[in-house]
Amino acid sequence: MAATDVDVFSNEEKRSLSLGGHVGFDSLPDQLVSKSVTQGFCFNILCVGETGIGKSTLMNTLFNTTFENEEASHYQNGVYLRPRTYDLQESNVHLKLTIVDTVGFGDQINKEESYKPIVDYIDTQFENYLQEELKIKRSLFNYHDTRIHICLYFIAPTGHSLKSLDLVTMKKLDSKVNIIPIIAKADTISKSELHKFKIKIMSELVSNGVQIYQFPTDDDAVAEINSSMNAHLPFAVVGSVEEVKVGNKTVRARQYPWGVVQVENESHCDFVKLREMLIRVNMEDLREQTHARHYELYRRCKLEEMGFKDTDPDSQPFSLQETYEAKRKEFLGDLQRKEEEMRQMFVNKVKETEAELKEKERELHDKFEQLKRMHQDEKRKVEEKRKDLEEEINAFNTRKVAAETLSLSQPLKKDKDRKN
Amino acid sequence: MTTNTRYKNRPVKAEDGEEKEYVGFATLPNQVHRKSVKKGFDFTLMVAGESGLGKSTLVNSLFLTDLHKDRKLLNAEERIHQTVEITKHTVDIEEKGVKLKLTIVDTPGFGDAVNNTECWKPITDYIDQQFEQYFRDESGLNRKNIQDNRVHCCLYFIPPFGHGLRPVDVEFMKALQDKVNVVPLISKADCLTPTEIRKMKDRVREEIEKFGIKVYQFPDCDSDEDEEFKQQDRELKESTPFAVIGSNTVVEARGQRVRGRLYPWGIVEVENQSHCDFVKLRNMLIRTHMHDLKDITCDVHYENYRAQCIQQMTSKLTQDNRVESPIPILQLSTPDVETEKLIKMKDEELRRMQEMLQKMQQQMHEQDL
Numbered sequence: 001m002a003a004t005d006v007d008v009f010s011n012e013e014k015r016s017l018s019l020g021g022h023v024g025f026d027s028l029p030d031q032l033v034s035k036s037v038t039q040g041f042c043f044n045i046l047c048v049g050e051t052g053i054g055k056s057t058l059m060n061t062l063f064n065t066t067f068e069n070e071e072a073s074h075y076q077n078g079v080y081l082r083p084r085t086y087d088l089q090e091s092n093v094h095l096k097l098t099i100v101d102t103v104g105f106g107d108q109i110n111k112e113e114s115y116k117p118i119v120d121y122i123d124t125q126f127e128n129y130l131q132e133e134l135k136i137k138r139s140l141f142n143y144h145d146t147r148i149h150i151c152l153y154f155i156a157p158t159g160h161s162l163k164s165l166d167l168v169t170m171k172k173l174d175s176k177v178n179i180i181p182i183i184a185k186a187d188t189i190s191k192s193e194l195h196k197f198k199i200k201i202m203s204e205l206v207s208n209g210v211q212i213y214q215f216p217t218d219d220d221a222v223a224e225i226n227s228s229m230n231a232h233l234p235f236a237v238v239g240s241v242e243e244v245k246v247g248n249k250t251v252r253a254r255q256y257p258w259g260v261v262q263v264e265n266e267s268h269c270d271f272v273k274l275r276e277m278l279i280r281v282n283m284e285d286l287r288e289q290t291h292a293r294h295y296e297l298y299r300r301c302k303l304e305e306m307g308f309k310d311t312d313p314d315s316q317p318f319s320l321q322e323t324y325e326a327k328r329k330e331f332l333g334d335l336q337r338k339e340e341e342m343r344q345m346f347v348n349k350v351k352e353t354e355a356e357l358k359e360k361e362r363e364l365h366d367k368f369e370q371l372k373r374m375h376q377d378e379k380r381k382v383e384e385k386r387k388d389l390e391e392e393i394n395a396f397n398t399r400k401v402a403a404e405t406l407s408l409s410q411p412l413k414k415d416k417d418r419k420n
Numbered sequence: 421m422t423t424n425t426r427y428k429n430r431p432v433k434a435e436d437g438e439e440k441e442y443v444g445f446a447t448l449p450n451q452v453h454r455k456s457v458k459k460g461f462d463f464t465l466m467v468a469g470e471s472g473l474g475k476s477t478l479v480n481s482l483f484l485t486d487l488h489k490d491r492k493l494l495n496a497e498e499r500i501h502q503t504v505e506i507t508k509h510t511v512d513i514e515e516k517g518v519k520l521k522l523t524i525v526d527t528p529g530f531g532d533a534v535n536n537t538e539c540w541k542p543i544t545d546y547i548d549q550q551f552e553q554y555f556r557d558e559s560g561l562n563r564k565n566i567q568d569n570r571v572h573c574c575l576y577f578i579p580p581f582g583h584g585l586r587p588v589d590v591e592f593m594k595a596l597q598d599k600v601n602v603v604p605l606i607s608k609a610d611c612l613t614p615t616e617i618r619k620m621k622d623r624v625r626e627e628i629e630k631f632g633i634k635v636y637q638f639p640d641c642d643s644d645e646d647e648e649f650k651q652q653d654r655e656l657k658e659s660t661p662f663a664v665i666g667s668n669t670v671v672e673a674r675g676q677r678v679r680g681r682l683y684p685w686g687i688v689e690v691e692n693q694s695h696c697d698f699v700k701l702r703n704m705l706i707r708t709h710m711h712d713l714k715d716i717t718c719d720v721h722y723e724n725y726r727a728q729c730i731q732q733m734t735s736k737l738t739q740d741n742r743v744e745s746p747i748p749i750l751q752l753s754t755p756d757v758e759t760e761k762l763i764k765m766k767d768e769e770l771r772r773m774q775e776m777l778q779k780m781q782q783q784m785h786e787q788d789l
Contacts, residue, residue, distance in 0.1 A: 042789075043548035050581060050582065051582055051583060051586075052581055052582035052583040053581050053582075054581075071583055072583070073583070074582060074583060074584060074585065074586045074587065075587060107586050107587060108587065109535075109536045109537055109539075109587055109588050110534075110535045110536065110537050111534045111535065111536070112475050112534050112535050114534075156472070156579070156581055156609075157581075157611070158470075158471065158472020158473070159472055160471060160472045161472075161495055161496050163496060163532070164496050164497070164498075164499040164500040164502070164532060164533060164534050165534055166496065167497055167500070168534055184581070185581055185611050187610070187611060187683070187685075188580075188608050188610050188611035190682055190683055191683075191684065204495055204496050204497070208496075208497055222624065224520060255613055255616075256610070256611055256613055256686065256688075256690070257614065257692075257694050257695055258683075258685075258686035258687060258692075258695055259681075259683065259685035259686020259687075260685055260686075262685070267684050268684055268685055347737075393572040407447050416777050
């Protein structure tokens, strides 16, 4: 092909042609599938809900296995996220499943900051992926994608409406992750109450502009089932890993004195619907949405923040490299300036402390001189006192001697007097 | 008092073996009964807990009336910054000639906001206000028609969705334990299987002990009661906190019309003892311990409040030297802190003087020698 053809190529209209025979590129999807199967799949679920609402039990029920989990306590100081990765296999398909739990959510008395750790976690996963993408030597196909594909938001079955914390958190999350709200522990709501509750929740979400995940209706194969499922949101689920004998079968259920709630019975709860939608039909779509919508939004915001633009004021496409170089120079210049400042500060501080130390030394010296002088004064005084004391003692002794001699001569005198 | 009134009046044998004399004060209980029926009773019950836990439904089930006809429930976004309100509903109900003036104090908004720091303050303030009002009325000159609005019992609803008590539950109960009888309940118990209920009750009891929360304790029954009563009493105490279910609807179950909740998998009967502890709660609250709750409120909580109040007032008076209070203050017989200190100082000085005198005397003595 000549060089000129290459330039015109992009503007040319594509013509569709009909084939004369079977070429064979209809096997492309199969090749893709076999490649994905060998690579293995990866899926990340984030479970947000109060402590004890049934997140771990539902995960166990969904994947029909027991992920090790200790009960969380209600007395955490804040919310923190606990990601756990498991390797599952079904037929010949490998799944690397990561379940992220929110520990301590909804337990604090002041819940204003509760959504922050969750948002930060999601952003961090996006950031890691972005970093990997921007690397010079990158290996995206090998990269363990930790971005959250789905957020299951567990709503407490109060029967009235959403809680204020739920509304605030979902609003913060709806632009970052696919949210599917579910009503947890649904065996405490009767059918009529459930209907009203679902309508109330959906109307509250709509009126507050919260965008939850809608099952895709553009693919013909699944459009019908997806659109009917959309009408059943939020799903009212019951989870259980215990098996109960009902009739002549053993099913997963919860046994009450008044009856048995079967998890997989569609008239009891929407668990089967959730499993269909989440795992069997739309898992791949969830991953795509995460990458194509949420991740792209994050990437765009992040790069705009850093100062990158797609077109500069002259409408010429900016090259990423040039912008990058310019940014780098600016950044290095900033660093140098900061270093200079810090050095100056350091030098100043050293001077100040030196001056202070000198002052203190002088003071100490003065004090020492003063003390010495005082000491000498004291010594002199003590000397004088000693001298006085000695004189007194001498005087006393002489008086004593005089008194004794007097007393000796006294009786003589008396004798003399008597004699006289 | 208790043992004596339960004994039937033993006939008094006269010294010389004459016919037994029947005095007749065995009719005192009947007189008390008559008078009290004439006077009527009153009871104030407070319900507290997050919204959506079934408080209103339970109150309706307990008293078999519909107290909250036109309630407006707030949306989630209105509740983000909600403050706690106190609402009162008073109804007069009558049964077999006994009149009861029942006041239900509701606390909408408790625990609903995003930031719930000190959300129990309006509640404690309300209780203190009622105590203060009663205090003033009691010390007034005309005490004929005192309205007793003091809260006799507070039912606290613990959500069953967690693993036990949450920090807000602990803080609330601790703030109220000295002001009112707190009875914790596990609400919406139809979401827990029997094993889970037992675990939850044990957990809650453990945590109540761990945090030192003083909840309402049933009084011990007397040693001369029969075994059956004692057994019942023991069972009652072991099943606290009660796991309750309430219902506004009547359903058909086992051929009868009962209050219950209809599910696709079964019918929960509110008054079925194997389904929940509603019957135990009702018996305890209304049929057996209502008066005990009132007594403890009067004798313990109110007296504590009164003593505190008086102490505060008198210490303030001696500081300000102003005699301006609606209540006549008796002269304090105990010396207060200031004069005691002075006395102590003077004693010290005296002792020191004495010691110096002694020393000087000794010195002079030595000098004389």
